[in-house]
Amino acid sequence: MINLDVLVVGDFDRDADGNVFGAYSTSVLIRTGDRKIVVDVGTKGTWPAIKTSFRQIGVFPEDVDTVVLTHSHHDHVENLDRFAGAKVLMHSGEERTIERAEIVDADTELTRGVRLVHTPGHTPGSMSVFVDADRRYAITGDAVPKRGNYDRMAPPAICSDPVAALKSIKDIIEYADVIVPGHDAPFAIR
């Protein structure tokens, strides 16, 4: 049995003209029989919301054994120090170093039903987490930052490789029943 809880729904901060001036990521908790895994840890500003989610679910942040970073951008990694005891995993393609991170090469099965999948494009080392729970979830980070990227089949606005990004979106669609985007609410695609 695998449980998946969205701790906070990410978004972009926009001014009155719609220009993006900030960002905070979606953060997800995956619980299996013996593992507690968090995918992306969000920004300092969203920590109160993440902490409240932990309380409502009845899990302590200290009990998280593994943090998966979909990529190294600051809006996905700021609360790492809240998970001091957890192993941190990041893909080898990322250029920015995160001191604590152990480097993995997707595709890797983290535990039964939880798979790390290389979905490059937004950054060279972007990865998604595919979770086979009650439905098939893809926690995508910024491989799919917004629902609109799926609707329009459009690579992320910030993109190191648009061709790879489009292939990554296709790989995600092929697997997922539900997409959990990096900066948007989850949505079902089948």
Ligand SMILES: [Zn+2]
């Ligand atoms: Zn990013």
